[in-house]
Amino acid sequence: MNTKSCFSVNMDPYRAGVEIGEQLADINPEVIFLFSSIHYKGSPELLEAIYDELGSNDLVLIGNTSDGFFEQHKVGNIGVAALAINTDNTIKWHLTLEPGAEKDPEGATKRCLENLRQACSTDPALYFIATDFKTNATRITTAIQETTSVPVVGGFAADDFQKKGCFIYANRQVTTDHIVMLAAEGPLAYDICCANQQHPLGETGIVTECDDKLVRTIDNIPAMAFVEKQLGKPFTSVDKGMVTLELTSKNGENTVRCIRVPDLDDSGSAELFGSIEEGSTVRICLTPPEMIISDIKNIAGRLSKLPFKPKAALIISCAGRKSVLKDGLKFEPQEILKGCPELKSLVGYPSFGEFGPLKSVDGYEKTIFHNMTSVILTIGMKDNEE
Numbered sequence: 001m002n003t004k005s006c007f008s009v010n011m012d013p014y015r016a017g018v019e020i021g022e023q024l025a026d027i028n029p030e031v032i033f034l035f036s037s038i039h040y041k042g043s044p045e046l047l048e049a050i051y052d053e054l055g056s057n058d059l060v061l062i063g064n065t066s067d068g069f070f071e072q073h074k075v076g077n078i079g080v081a082a083l084a085i086n087t088d089n090t091i092k093w094h095l096t097l098e099p100g101a102e103k104d105p106e107g108a109t110k111r112c113l114e115n116l117r118q119a120c121s122t123d124p125a126l127y128f129i130a131t132d133f134k135t136n137a138t139r140i141t142t143a144i145q146e147t148t149s150v151p152v153v154g155g156f157a158a159d160d161f162q163k164k165g166c167f168i169y170a171n172r173q174v175t176t177d178h179i180v181m182l183a184a185e186g187p188l189a190y191d192i193c194c195a196n197q198q199h200p201l202g203e204t205g206i207v208t209e210c211d212d213k214l215v216r217t218i219d220n221i222p223a224m225a226f227v228e229k230q231l232g233k234p235f236t237s238v239d240k241g242m243v244t245l246e247l248t249s250k251n252g253e254n255t256v257r258c259i260r261v262p263d264l265d266d267s268g269s270a271e272l273f274g275s276i277e278e279g280s281t282v283r284i285c286l287t288p289p290e291m292i293i294s295d296i297k298n299i300a301g302r303l304s305k306l307p308f309k310p311k312a313a314l315i316i317s318c319a320g321r322k323s324v325l326k327d328g329l330k331f332e333p334q335e336i337l338k339g340c341p342e343l344k345s346l347v348g349y350p351s352f353g354e355f356g357p358l359k360s361v362d363g364y365e366k367t368i369f370h371n372m373t374s375v376i377l378t379i380g381m382k383d384n385e386e
Contacts, residue, residue, distance in 0.1 A: 001381045002027045002086045003312040005345035007071040009079035013043035020082045021053025029054065029084035031093040031182070033128075033314060034063030034169050035349035036080035038159040042167040044174050046080065051172060060093040062182045063169040064130040064157035066349035067319040068328070072337065075330045077160070083312055083347040087381070091186040094119040097170045097178045101135040108179045109143035116183040124183035126190055129154035130168050131179045133352040136213060137369035138255075138274035140179070141355070145366045151192060152181075152367040153377050155316040155351035156273070161241065161323075163260065163352070187382040189308035192364065194356050195295040196373040198246060198256060198285035202230030207280045215245075215270045218282060222268025227259065230284040235259075241352070242320040244372050245272065248281040256285065258320055258353075258371035273353045274369055287372045289324050296332050299376060300339025310340055310378040315348030317374035322350045332374055340378065 006023035010016040016036075024032065032050070040046050042065075051059065063082075071081035085091075096115040098108040116124065127148070131140070133156040144152050157166035170180045205226050209216040218226040227243065228235050235243065244256045257272040303310065313336055322329045333346055356375035357364040 001311045003084065003345045005072050005081065005083045005347045007069065007074045007079055007081040009076060011039060013040045014045040014049045016080050017046045017049025018053055020080060021050045024082060024084040025054055027084055027086045029059060029086055031060040031085050033083040033347060034061055034080065035066050035069050035347060037068055037078045038065045038166065039078050042174050047169060047172050047174060060095050061169060061171050062095055062128060062130055062180055065159060065167045066351060067158045067161055067322065068350050070329055070333045070348045072346040075328060075333065081347045083314060083345055085312065091184055091188055094183040094185065095170060097180040099178050101132045101177050101179050105135045106139040106143040109140050110147055112179050112181040113147045116181060120183055120185045122185060124150055124185045125188040126150065126184045127152040128182040129179065129355055130157060132157055132168060132177050133166055136275055137353055141367060141369045151357045151364050153192060153356045153375060155355055156353035158319055158350060158352040161319060189380045189382045191306050191378045192356050192359065193299045193376045194358055194370060194373055195299055196370055197291045197295045198244060198287055198372065199291060200246060201284045201286055204281050204283045207276060207278050207282060210276060210278055212275045213272050215272060223270035224268045227270060227284060242323055244285045246283045246285045247276055249277055250279045255368060256371050273371060287324060292321055292325060293331065296335045296374065300335045303340035303378060306378065308380040308383065310342065311344050311380045313343055313346040314377045315374060316351050316354045317348060318354060318372045319350040319352060320372050321374060336376060
């Protein structure tokens with residue numbers, strides 16, 4: 001496996017794509033993971049330039065816009081980063097996309113997984129997902145859990161925290177309202193870690209009225225009144241995306257959701273990134289910087305003990321973590337590189353939500369959706385395929 005990462009801060013989309021293509025051409029990529037800030041405004045010229053420069057119609061490309069980017073040598077708010085991989089065709093990369101992320105996320109996800117199942121001759125080693133943040137994360141994870149036990153890693157596309165819109169990259173196509181999935185078929189070795197420690201605050205409550213992703217009341221009072229009571233202060237724009245609800249469903253499953261308050265909503269409702277059920281137990285959580293730092297340090301310290309040689313790392317980290325840390329997300333990639341100095345390349349992006357399984361002593365649990373989490377994927381090849 002040969003990998004390489006690079007970046008460009010050129011604001012002309014075609015020139016940025018040319019710079020990315022020029023830097024990656026020497027490894028003849030089979031697949032590229034591409035993450036850009038929202039400032040390219042969905043221009044297809046970014047992708048066209050990469051394909052023009054590399055001259056390969058077989059190149060597979062997946063990615064999305066985000067609240068900035070990070071790469072092995074650069075963390076920025078504006079620009080684009082890319083990770084290229086070449087395995088001499090040892091790994092087969094299959095990409096598919098389906099519309100309906102907003103209206104039918106469960107169906108679109110199942111169609112993607114069925115498309116990939118038919119494309120693969122065996123079960124893939126890993127899936128990667130990119131999708132629009134306006135979708136319903138709960139329904140996506142339900143579809144994943146019902147369809148496959150293979151880990152799915154990825155996240156929501158994002159913008160510069162305005163939550164106005166985003167774009168998804170799928171080969172030469174720039175789109176919205178789609179679910180895009182990539183399957184890696186072959187002897188891929190990987191490790192997935194989720195940095196997701198949360199600090200609970202105040203008392204628990206019960207969701208007494210909700211409508212899909214909109215929580216209307218908790219303990220029979222407006223949801224935001226409950227939130228502010230536990231916070232001990234008014235909820236401000238600074239708190240958006242950082243204050244989370246720790247949810248325990250009626251069947252005992254635990255998840256975390258960032259709060260998205262509708263800008264024009266005066267009912268006191270709280271909007272989330274995924275639907276929940278009435279009767280769920282909720283508790284307000286915060287993630288202080290010292291908790292983020294200790295969590296990442298612990299993960300970085302374990303990377304040197306992986307049972308394979310990591311060649312690349314991909315980090316999907318909640319944009320809320322970027323707001324909490326004074327230096328943005330510089331700390332996270334720097335610490336991962338420090339813990340695993342043999343890494344040849346690293347890219348990542350601040351997201352509006354993250355997908356990935358938690359790890360247990362028996363392997364990986366089912367894929368779930370996270371908020372205020374950093375999902376760290378390291379990849380390489382199985383020993384006999386090095």
